[in-house]
Amino acid sequence: MTIVVTAVACGSDSQAADHDQTLDVGSYSTQRADSAFDDQPSRARGILVESLRLGERIVFGSDVAPEFQAGHGGNVIATAGGIRNSDGVFAPPLAPHHPLAAYIAASAETPYISEYHKGYTLSVALVAFPDEQSAAAAAVDMNQNDFAANAKNQAVGIPDYPAAQSHWRPGVPNLGSWLAWKSVLIAVYVEAPQANLDQLTGFVARTYEQQIPKLDGYVPTPADQQPMLKLDRDKLLSRLVSTGSQVLDPRQFAVYSPRGYAVLGTSPAADARDYDSKGVKAIAVSDNKYLYQMRDADAARDFTAHLTDVPTVSKYIPMRGVAGAPSIACFKATQPNPTVAGARQFRCLIPYERFVAEVFSDQESDVRQLAAAQYAVLKGSK
Known part of the structure; x- marks a missing residue:
């Protein structure tokens, strides 16, 4: 033509x-x-748009530490059918609290790593809820769900963030942590070459320090209004x-x-x-x-x-x-x-x-x- x-x-x-x-x-x-994809109300579209709003506010790994300077991409993990399981985020304990949207981003010390990678990696997810109570309850349930999966897990504290729900398995170089900030759940999963608890908790604390200010001004769209959001x-x-x-x-x-x-x-x-x-x-x-x-x-x-x-x-x-x-x-x-x-x-x-x-x-x-x-x-x- x-x-x-x-x-x-x-x-x-x-x-x-x-x-x-x-x-x-x-x-x-x-x-x-x-x-036409924007013409009629759509719950699936609203979840996508709201999740992309969260993605605009997610922390860059390089802002946390040099060990996470390379981005490994981000993705929407909320759908009309629920939350997709990802690093530090599991659908079953979240479902009762009615999550509205979710986005996850990962980083590491190099852009390309294999499945056998033993270096530094960081995953940060943001999950929006209808209110602060739901987000706080989801943080507790996420931690308990993962904690109960292995009898060797031990609770750990995160410096300056006593409300964070966190645990690790001694000798295993990774740590999961969940913190409710207003109506948003911040889920952090970090891995390192060595099982150094002070280093791992330091990375998580730094992640919260960098992430929380980026959520200033974010107000989740109510569930009944999400279908009207335009992509x-x-x-x-x-x-x-x-x-x-x-x-x-x-x-x-x-x-x-x-x-x-x-x-x-x-x-x-x-x-x-x-x-x-x-x-x-x-x-x-x-x-x-x-x-x-x-x-x-x-x-x-x-x-x-x-x-x-x-x-x-x-x-x-x-x-x-x-x-x-x-x-x-x-x-x-x-x-x-x-x-x-x-x-x-x-x-x-x-x-x-x-x-x-x-x-x-x-x-x-x-x-x-x-x-x-x-x-x-x-x-x-x-």
Whole structure:
């Protein structure tokens, strides 16, 4: 399929140099996608949105200690069916207290570790409850549930946090701790190379010290109001080429704040600083496409240059772009990203006004068609 795109030459729009020309968009639609996923009340969507709100506030491991400088990603662990079991978080003892949302993030001393890793790791989860009493009771039940699983477990205290519910097994280099802060449960699970209790409790205390201030101002959305929460209030996802089924998913179809998105990477603190300094306001994710909403057109131009120089873990070299749209830059990977599944061999950047779109594919001709279609959708998304 081909379409004719007419460029509007005004202001600082980086597309002003693009000429009227037929673009090859293949079989991709150039119509703006609808936002039906946000139209009706949805409990599942509300839980996702509320969980992403928690993710925006979760502590970075590098803020706790140098031993946790590398991010290992974050994820929503609350669904309409309940909480998913994760490090330090177990569904059965939480269920009676009616959790509203939950998010977990992990970190370690290096970005990539094997299942046999014996170094430093830290997992922090935030679970929101309807009230302070529920969160406090959940902390006690979480600790007792895990404590009862092994007769060798022993209760431990966390310096400066007497309300924390914590235990370890002497000689085993890990520790679990749960602290209710207002209506949010903070769950911490830490591992180290040696079974040093003072070191482990110190890490947990430092985690609480860094995490609690980040929860200032957070007020959980009441359960009866969650179904009305919108995933995409600014209609960013509808500005991306529609290639999927629009199934809500924290990794495949969602909208993030800059800090919340930074949690997903291997260098969260550095990425968050970059997004802030470069004017990133929000990031929409849809399958193999990403849309960065920028402060203004100048920030979009500068961020495009930044993504060109520092794209991802993959290493890219420039290749021929899209005929008829010289503002689109395309690249070929010389070193695939080992941390990302899916189509990532070819990549194009599409700046337009105060947006920057980034698309990926494993086929060179396909990525150009996808980029051309993305350009057309952005131009038609007034």
